[in-house]
Amino acid sequence: MYHYTESGLDNIWLENGYTKRRTPYGVATAVQDVDGLFKVIGRTLALKGHLTGAEFRFLRKRLGLSQARFATLIGKTEQAVALWERKGNVPETDGRLLCAIYLEAEDGNLGLKGYLERIAELDRKEKEKFVFHDTDKGWLVAA
Structure with missing residues (x-):
């Protein structure tokens, strides 16, 4: 078994799908189909329930x-997301959303992500300055 820490997670072990060989710099390990491995790791994490900080970071990345960007999508601060990932205290609702x-x-x-992006854009627009101009035809948005 190979303890696969290169994923950024300390709880991933591979039964097979890797080869080891000696190099002048030491033993090198090559993992086959890393993208496929990352997909199955991601799906497993997303279906498991409460996420650790490292698992949250893995899925976000x-x-x-x-x-x-993720903080903007969910209406939180970048510092909050960084803290969750570093300390491992991921709020359950934010973890489930991810x-x-x-x-x-x-x-x-990408339906849910698309909706969140539109809401985040609307939130940004709420903070914009709107200028209106009174005309003979009534109020209009100023050009």
Whole structure:
């Protein structure tokens, strides 16, 4: 068995699917089909329930989201996401949301992520300055 820590997770072990060989620099391990392995790790984590900080980070990175981008999607701060990942205290609702987004993305459906992106965009627009102009035809948005 090979303890596969290269994933950033300390609880992943491989029964097979890897080869070891000696190099001038020591023993090297090559894992076959890393993308396939990461997909099955991700799906397993997303279906398991409560996530550790490292598991949360793994799924977020698999989605290609920075801490800042994920925080924006769910209405949290980047510092909050960083703290969850570092300390491992992931709020259950935020962890479940990440799992749902991950499972949808793996199935090729980005519906939930798309909705969250639209809501985040609306939140940003709420903070914009709106200027209106009174005309003979009534109030209009100023150009």
